Amino acid sequence: MKTLSRKQREVQEREARILEVAQELLVQHGYHGLSMDRIAEVLEYSKGTMYQHFSCKEEVLLALANQALAVRLQMFRCAAAYRGRTRERLIATGLASELFVKLFPHHFTVEQVIRLPSVWEKTSPRRRDAMRAFEMQCIAVIGGIVRDAIACGDMELPTGTSPEHIVFGLWSMTFGALSIAMTSVSLSDAGLQDPLAVLHENQSRLVDGYGWRPLSHEYDYQATAEKILSTVFSAESRAAAARNRA
Amino acid sequence: MKTLSRKQREVQEREARILEVAQELLVQHGYHGLSMDRIAEVLEYSKGTMYQHFSCKEEVLLALANQALAVRLQMFRCAAAYRGRTRERLIATGLASELFVKLFPHHFTVEQVIRLPSVWEKTSPRRRDAMRAFEMQCIAVIGGIVRDAIACGDMELPTGTSPEHIVFGLWSMTFGALSIAMTSVSLSDAGLQDPLAVLHENQSRLVDGYGWRPLSHEYDYQATAEKILSTVFSAESRAAAARNRA
DNA sequence: TTCGGAATTGACGTCTTGTCAAACATTGAC
DNA sequence: GTCAATGTTTGACAAGACGTCAATTCCGAA
Numbered sequence: 001m002k003t004l005s006r007k008q009r010e011v012q013e014r015e016a017r018i019l020e021v022a023q024e025l026l027v028q029h030g031y032h033g034l035s036m037d038r039i040a041e042v043l044e045y046s047k048g049t050m051y052q053h054f055s056c057k058e059e060v061l062l063a064l065a066n067q068a069l070a071v072r073l074q075m076f077r078c079a080a081a082y083r084g085r086t087r088e089r090l091i092a093t094g095l096a097s098e099l100f101v102k103l104f105p106h107h108f109t110v111e112q113v114i115r116l117p118s119v120w121e122k123t124s125p126r127r128r129d130a131m132r133a134f135e136m137q138c139i140a141v142i143g144g145i146v147r148d149a150i151a152c153g154d155m156e157l158p159t160g161t162s163p164e165h166i167v168f169g170l171w172s173m174t175f176g177a178l179s180i181a182m183t184s185v186s187l188s189d190a191g192l193q194d195p196l197a198v199l200h201e202n203q204s205r206l207v208d209g210y211g212w213r214p215l216s217h218e219y220d221y222q223a224t225a226e227k228i229l230s231t232v233f234s235a236e237s238r239a240a241a242a243r244n245r246a
Numbered sequence: 247m248k249t250l251s252r253k254q255r256e257v258q259e260r261e262a263r264i265l266e267v268a269q270e271l272l273v274q275h276g277y278h279g280l281s282m283d284r285i286a287e288v289l290e291y292s293k294g295t296m297y298q299h300f301s302c303k304e305e306v307l308l309a310l311a312n313q314a315l316a317v318r319l320q321m322f323r324c325a326a327a328y329r330g331r332t333r334e335r336l337i338a339t340g341l342a343s344e345l346f347v348k349l350f351p352h353h354f355t356v357e358q359v360i361r362l363p364s365v366w367e368k369t370s371p372r373r374r375d376a377m378r379a380f381e382m383q384c385i386a387v388i389g390g391i392v393r394d395a396i397a398c399g400d401m402e403l404p405t406g407t408s409p410e411h412i413v414f415g416l417w418s419m420t421f422g423a424l425s426i427a428m429t430s431v432s433l434s435d436a437g438l439q440d441p442l443a444v445l446h447e448n449q450s451r452l453v454d455g456y457g458w459r460p461l462s463h464e465y466d467y468q469a470t471a472e473k474i475l476s477t478v479f480s481a482e483s484r485a486a487a488a489r490n491r492a
Numbered sequence: 493t494t495c496g497g498a499a500t501t502g503a504c505g506t507c508t509t510g511t512c513a514a515a516c517a518t519t520g521a522c
Numbered sequence: 523g524t525c526a527a528t529g530t531t532t533g534a535c536a537a538g539a540c541g542t543c544a545a546t547t548c549c550g551a552a
Binding site for chain 1: 276277278279355358359361362363364365366367374378381382385407408410411412414415417418419420421422423425426429430431432435436437438441444445447448450451452453454455456
């Protein structure tokens with residue numbers, strides 16, 4: 001029993017190291033620079049051993065994605081637990097997404113690649129389901145805030161509009177804005193020097209459009225954001241700032 | 247002179263055929279199924295000849311992207327020329343994006359791939375600039391509608407907010423929603439059966455949030471959308487419907 | 493017909509993924 | 523301590539992709 005569990009621990013340990021190296025290669029040399037051979041070479045294991053852990057390269061990527069998504073879900077839960085008005089809690093989740101992309105810049109590439117049908121197809125149902133579960137739980141966290149807002153009278157939704165509609169709106173806008181900001185080259189040429197600030201404005205306007213009180217001109221949400229960054233996510237925002245400097 | 251131009255025509259013709267085949271392979275076998283060897287095999291040319299036209303595989307992809315983007319820009323311009331209130335013209339451009347992704351489903355994969363840094367790096371400045379130019383012109387078209395709205399009093403923007411901010415909001419939301427809808431598997435599990443309808447609602451709410459008149463509850467924009475689809479984009483919407491059936 | 497430059501070819505070098513038989517290590521029974 | 527059985531690790535190998543380039547073919551002009 002003891003020896004078995006030691007073996008198991010060794011296997012888990014090595015799996016973690018594989019992902020560590022994979023992430024490092026991804027950060028340093030991009031997607032092109034990530035290969036099973038190179039991971040094996042760095043870790044001084046043979047390629048065969050790699051394939052004992054992950055049946056294909058795509059599985060490594062999806063495992064990497066899931067690792068990061070677990071952290072993101074945790075951050076979302078911290079954000080949703082912020083003690084404040086419902087709309088402030090929503091802002092906290094928005095800040096969580098931004099800090100997440102700053103802290104895990106490689107995750108963006110990973111998600112871009114993993115979502116390609118020809119890559120997705122090769123992954124295992126087990127890990128696919130894990131990823132879906134993370135996605136659903138993130139939606140549920142934000143959806144919960146929306147429901148709280150309705151319950152406490154901060155907002156009314158017309159019949160036919162479910163809380164998930166707002167979640168989808170914020171999700172798509174945030175995802176889209178970060179995607180474009182990360183990959184598009186000509187934004188500042190088009191008069192968009194600070195896409196993050198513009199994203200914040202648009203998020204506010206969208207939520208205003210749903211009549212979620214207090215509306216953006218009735219309340220100092222800038223102060224809310226600063227407070228959240230310095231309390232709930234103080235460690236994360238310091239780490240992100242440090243990374244920005246480097 | 248005459249013979250030279252005939253040669254040139256032959257070259258252009260072949261280039262078009264290469265892109266045709268590349269698109270077909272992409273649609274039928276996904277990104278994984280697209281290779282230079284296979285294009286050459288289908289066209290019964292040698293691989294070397296392929297590389298006379300495109301210096302690498304990435305160039306083929308970017309050429310494909312630019313081909314589609316030219317069509318999209320054209321569609322945007324048609325949309326913006328719709329004779330109606332400014333907000334109706336905006337809706338026309340939204341419909342144009344949707345029809346575009348329905349008519350060029352492969353373009354989505356292409357853009358996803360081309361935006362990967364390790365792919366983008368290998369492309370030529372010439373084609374990169376072309377892509378950037380298409381992007382900027384699309385922004386300019388929508389930006390023009392926003393400016394018209396301000397000029398005719400349909401909307402006021404606070405100081406510090408440029409028309410491009412709204413463009414970015416709509417762009418990111420639409421891009422994000424379509425991305426998620428195309429690649430995410432668990433949407434209907436999360437209560438989002440019809441992401442396109444939800445996108446429309448969110449676009450309306452965002453524009454409402456900017457106070458662009460007439461607001462969504464003051465006007466029948468559903469009717470506008472139907473009219474646009476049956477007039478400006480009647481050919482495109484019929485083609486998209488036919489493709490949906492298949 | 494012949495010549496010279498341009499276009500075309502496909503074998504080749506290199507890299508990557510994923511497999512598998514053989515070598516090696518570990519365990520538990522005696 | 524020995525040994526067989528079981529599990530693990532290895533690296534050579536097959537398959538397939540990209541991109542190159544020397545050799546060949548083609549073609550128009552003289």
